[in-house]
Amino acid sequence: MRILILGGTTEASALAARLAGRPDFSPLLSMAGRTSDPRRAPIPTRIGGFGGVAGLAGFLREEGIEAVIDATHPFAAVMSQNAAEACAQTRVPLLALRRPAWTRRDGDRWTNVTSMEAAARALGDTPRRVFLTVGRLELAAFAAAPHHTYLVRSIEPIGDVLPVPNVMTIQDRAPFDEAAERALMERERIDVVVTKNSGGAATYPKIAAARSLGLPVIVVARPDKPPGVEEVASAEAALDWLERLHGRSP
Ligand code: NAP
Secondary structure (H helix, E strand, O other): OEEEEEOOOHHHHHHHHHHOOOOOOEEEEEEOOOOOOOOOOOOOEEEOOOOHHHHHHHHHHHHOOOEEEEOOOOOOHHHHHHHHHHHHHHOOOEEEEOOOOOOOOOOOEEEEEOOHHHHHHHOOOOOOEEEEEOOHHHHHHHHHOOOOEEEEEEOOOOOOOOOOOOEEEEEOOOOOOHHHHHHHHHHOOOOEEEEEOOOOOOOOHHHHHHHHHOOEEEEEOOOOOOOOOEEEOOHHHHHHHHHHHHHHOO
16 A cells, blocks of 8 residues: 655654555655754655645645645644645545644643744843744744843744844753753743644653752644544554555555
8 A cells, every 4th residue: 555654754754664664554754854964764755845736636636645644833833724625636545744832731821823924023022031932934033022131942943933132042852851942041041932732752851850940931833734534643543544544445
């Protein structure tokens, strides 16, 4: 069974690892190409956009894809929408593999917002030291709040996307460790953390560290995903779905 996995996440890599070497599946992992040094996958990989819904629909037909797993990041709203439309057009079964959102726990001091612009406004008028962990592509919104000092962590160099006077950068990628996150926040005298509600274990340590230090966290809610797409939360559940589908195919 020929499968397309839309990736760029830990969950996509986990599913790729489970499918590697299986004689009954022929998986292909697709990455957007945002990171210059993506983690190597144990299955065939392609990199780059498809060219919108029409491009993806054409790709599904040409490659004889029999099932698509949308394992993109919860904030990758365009790709998920395109996958839903292209799969509907081509009648290819689609499953979303998506980690659950984080939920507030006792001791968390969260402010929930629905956009990066709202997150920048929620920082307030008083200058603060901000640990900004929203990803390089989302930084521009914080140029509207140039009076804060930002510590930005991203996988790739941020270039000139955040033109404010006080910005420090760290290049690093998940998984992170709670003790190290706490030490970083203490050393940099962080007042507030800004994060997407990405979910998952790999980047959760910043949430736990902020809780233990009593720091406020501004949490940007996930964008809407296309309705009517079946969803599972783990690579194991996605594999079960694929095996059931394969069992039903002629
Ligand atoms: P997006 O806004 O939903 O997608 C923008 C365009 O990028 C899509 O229209 C598509 O181009 C291309 N694209 C996205 N994912 C792709 C994939 N897996 N394979 C091939 N093309 C893809 O996505 P994004 O938020 O920029 O995220 C890009 C990638 O980074 C995704 O793979 C996502 O899983 C990963 N990621 C995103 C975040 C985040 O916070 N957004 C965090 C971690 C990882 P075409 O229209 O030309 O097909």
